[in-house]
Amino acid sequence: MKNKILFVITADEVQYDAVERIGRKLTEKELRVVKKGLEWGLLTGIDTIYNTIYDEMLEMTN
Numbered sequence: 717m718k719n720k721i722l723f724v725i726t727a728d729e730v731q732y733d734a735v736e737r738i739g740r741k742l743t744e745k746e747l748r749v750v751k752k753g754l755e756w757g758l759l760t761g762i763d764t765i766y767n768t769i770y771d772e773m774l775e776m777t778n
Contacts, residue, residue, distance in 0.1 A: 725754060 730750050731741045742750065
């Protein structure tokens with residue numbers, strides 16, 4: 717389980733969402749902006765996410 721992927725957001729999923737939200741697919745340049753935004757958002761809040769996950773796990777064992 718060393719290199720098992722736990723969460724993935726694919727370009728196809730982003731493109732599907734873009735079509736639903738703005739009515740068109742994104743350009744390669746726009747996809748780079750999406751990637752940068754996702755990385756920033758996920759990394760900025762990762763401590764909060766991990767704390768919540770581990771708190772829930774500890775509650776399950778008590």
